[in-house]
Amino acid sequence: MAATNLSTETKEMIEQLDQSLMDGRYPIRLRNDEAVFELEQDRVFNDNWVFIGHESEIPEPGDYARRYIGGSDPFIFTRDEDGNVQVLFDSCGHRGTKLCRAEQGNTSHFRCPYHGWTYNNKGELVGVTFKHEAYKEIDPDEWKLPKPAKVDSYAGLVFATMNPDSPSLEEHLGDMKWYIDMNFKFPTNGMEVYGEPYRYVLPVDWKQPCENFGGDDYHISTTHQSAIEGGLISEIWHWDEGPYGGLAERVHTHFEELPEMGHSFAAGMIGEDYSPFYGYDEEIHDCFSAENISQEQYDLARRSVVNIGTIFPNLSFIQVGKGTGSNDSGFLCLRQWQPRAPGETELWSWVLVPKDAPEEQKRKINNVALSSFTPAGNWEQDDLAVWDGITEAAGSTVAKRQGVETSYEMGLGNMSNTEIHDEWPGPGVCYNNHYQEGYGRWFHRRWQEEITKEPLPEGAE
Amino acid sequence: MSYVKPTQERRELLEEVRTFLAYEADLLDNRDLDEWLDLLTDDISYEVPRRITREAGDDVPVFSEKSFHLQEDIDSFEARIARYEKDYAWAENPPSRTRRFVTNVRIESVDGDEVRERNNMLLLRLRGEEAEPTFISGERVDTLRREDGYLKLADRRVLLDQTVMGTQNLSEFL
Ligand code: FES
Numbered sequence: 248m249a250a251t252n253l254s255t256e257t258k259e260m261i262e263q264l265d266q267s268l269m270d271g272r273y274p275i276r277l278r279n280d281e282a283v284f285e286l287e288q289d290r291v292f293n294d295n296w297v298f299i300g301h302e303s304e305i306p307e308p309g310d311y312a313r314r315y316i317g318g319s320d321p322f323i324f325t326r327d328e329d330g331n332v333q334v335l336f337d338s339c340g341h342r343g344t345k346l347c348r349a350e351q352g353n354t355s356h357f358r359c360p361y362h363g364w365t366y367n368n369k370g371e372l373v374g375v376t377f378k379h380e381a382y383k384e385i386d387p388d389e390w391k392l393p394k395p396a397k398v399d400s401y402a403g404l405v406f407a408t409m410n411p412d413s414p415s416l417e418e419h420l421g422d423m424k425w426y427i428d429m430n431f432k433f434p435t436n437g438m439e440v441y442g443e444p445y446r447y448v449l450p451v452d453w454k455q456p457c458e459n460f461g462g463d464d465y466h467i468s469t470t471h472q473s474a475i476e477g478g479l480i481s482e483i484w485h486w487d488e489g490p491y492g493g494l495a496e497r498v499h500t501h502f503e504e505l506p507e508m509g510h511s512f513a514a515g516m517i518g519e520d521y522s523p524f525y526g527y528d529e530e531i532h533d534c535f536s537a538e539n540i541s542q543e544q545y546d547l548a549r550r551s552v553v554n555i556g557t558i559f560p561n562l563s564f565i566q567v568g569k570g571t572g573s574n575d576s577g578f579l580c581l582r583q584w585q586p587r588a589p590g591e592t593e594l595w596s597w598v599l600v601p602k603d604a605p606e607e608q609k610r611k612i613n614n615v616a617l618s619s620f621t622p623a624g625n626w627e628q629d630d631l632a633v634w635d636g637i638t639e640a641a642g643s644t645v646a647k648r649q650g651v652e653t654s655y656e657m658g659l660g661n662m663s664n665t666e667i668h669d670e671w672p673g674p675g676v677c678y679n680n681h682y683q684e685g686y687g688r689w690f691h692r693r694w695q696e697e698i699t700k701e702p703l704p705e706g707a708e
Numbered sequence: 709m710s711y712v713k714p715t716q717e718r719r720e721l722l723e724e725v726r727t728f729l730a731y732e733a734d735l736l737d738n739r740d741l742d743e744w745l746d747l748l749t750d751d752i753s754y755e756v757p758r759r760i761t762r763e764a765g766d767d768v769p770v771f772s773e774k775s776f777h778l779q780e781d782i783d784s785f786e787a788r789i790a791r792y793e794k795d796y797a798w799a800e801n802p803p804s805r806t807r808r809f810v811t812n813v814r815i816e817s818v819d820g821d822e823v824r825e826r827n828n829m830l831l832l833r834l835r836g837e838e839a840e841p842t843f844i845s846g847e848r849v850d851t852l853r854r855e856d857g858y859l860k861l862a863d864r865r866v867l868l869d870q871t872v873m874g875t876q877n878l879s880e881f882l
């Protein structure tokens with residue numbers, strides 16, 4: 248199948264994107280274009296580290312879960328009999344049938360339902376049906392399940408890349424690790440996934456939620472007005488009196504250099520004298536310590552009311568205190584925005600809880616999380632509704648031929664009253680409040696970097 | 709085993725349960741949520757578990773014991789409904805049009821004031837200019853309790869057919 252032609256207009260938009268972003272402008276077409284979608288599949292998702300799952304989802308040998316690279320390339324995420332994490336292309340080497348027919352489960356072997364070839368959970372072909380009559384000389388080493396070029400994990404988060412030339416995962420995450428640590432390692436024994444990820448199909452380009460979770464605090468007062476007025480928020484937001492919705496400090500951090508470019512982080516904290524720890528009940532604060540992180544990171548986690556972040560290309564997290572009345576708590580959600588089609592994304596949403604919290608606390612944390620940040624949650628329901636129309640506008644001929652742009656000017660020049668935060672202890676370019684859109688500009692700047700790594704195909708008239 | 713032939717008494721109860729469910733569906737379709745709240749007992753337990761595709765014979769249940777699209781009690785329903793009544797609850801502004809089809813009502817057991825019944829539910833939802841509805845379907849396992857002569861919903865588990873949700877968000881009670 249021939250690749251969809253890149254239009255000359257869209258090609259120009261991609262080539263000039265760095266300039267456009269510097270001027271605070273983004274061509275909306277890039278959010279819904281068949282040729283752009285195909286380029287993203289090749290150059291963003293097939294060529295970079297992407298999230299597969301959390302180690303705690305497959306704690307025992309034989310545990311498996313079906314996962315996707317780039318939204319639809321099928322893989323088995325499993326723990327082999329030696330206890331090692333494996334990521335295997337889910338397609339039988341004989342005719343290509345899928346081997347893993349469930350979303351999750353436990354098995355030592357995957358047996359193909361078509362002609363019965365059998366693989367162990369290292370991806371080795373260990374059984375060929377009627378071998379001695381039919382496939383006498385087969386070399387099983389030639390027919391192992393394909394694997395990503397590299398698989399590695401950080402703070403329990405397992406990533407894979409199909410590209411043997413990718414830098415190490417350590418390098419890809421770079422200084423973003425400082426913020427991952429702050430969010431995943433302040434519980435002395437880490438975080439674990441609770442239950443199974445929710446999956447919803449959203450009619451919006453994957454890049455939209457990625458940047459929203461990378462630092463769009465600007466939308467909160469409008470999009471979530473009903474949740475705020477309804478008081479569906481943890482009491483920790485009212486503990487202090489600060490200029491930013493009750494908070495003493497709101498900071499925004501993004502990265503402008505490779506390899507971190509495209510990752511971003513934002514936080515809201517209250518004064519030194521308070522220890523909200525994102526809103527987790529005081530009775531579990533003894534699960535937290537500075538054992539695995541620096542005192543500075545621990546102190547920021549201690550004062551945090553909300554943290555969000557995006558790890559390029561398509562993994563976001565939010566750790567925040569929400570709730571209703573007495574049922575309030577902190578929680579951590581991981582969300583992966585999986586591209587499915589131009590202008591269409593599948594949200595995968597996991598809830599994580601501190602591993603050492605008692606079961607009854609885990610249940611409570613989980614309940615507050617699902618009431619807030621799943622597509623049925625009081626907060627997220629509205630996020631998904633306000634993105635209506637982006638896909639339609641982006642796919643329009645007007646967007647392509649007239650090159651309609653959207654504004655990313657906040658924080659540029661004298662546009663807003665934001666400044667570089669001189670005393671911020673963490674890495675990256677940090678601003679002292681949330682009135683800036685650098686997180687978005689640099690997310691798209693990184694996207695351009697990836698898309699133009701090789702020459703773009705010729706544009707079609 | 710076969711189906712149980714309904715006695716006259718059961719027939720009457722079945723008719724009453726059907727009347728209750730149709731009335732309830734009508735309130736939800738019209739988003740008369742405050743009136744719908746009056747149909748719930750104060751100790752209502754309500755769950756919509758995440759369904760997971762599993763191999764036949766897997767001894768782990770297909771309905772998650774930990775992950776729920778909705779896991780509500782009377783307070784959380786009140787909080788959700790109060791939010792929908794604000795002007796800026798974008799998920800339902802403009803409101804979606806929904807149609808609930810409730811069928812195959814079968815009474816499982818009667819125990820004092822409580823009736824255990826199961827029914828099938830198909831919800832069609834249209835938003836904005838959509839010509840094709842998105843749908844949610846599943847089985848509901850309910851316990852209805854008689855209070856002051858009228859049936860109320862005391863317990864509901866909605867067993868969805870979907871594992872991946874095709875609706876962009878879930879702002880409906882099922
Ligand atoms: S396709 Fe798998 S054994 Fe033939």
Ligand SMILES: [Fe+2]
Pocket residue numbers: 466467470471626630
């Ligand atoms: Fe939001």
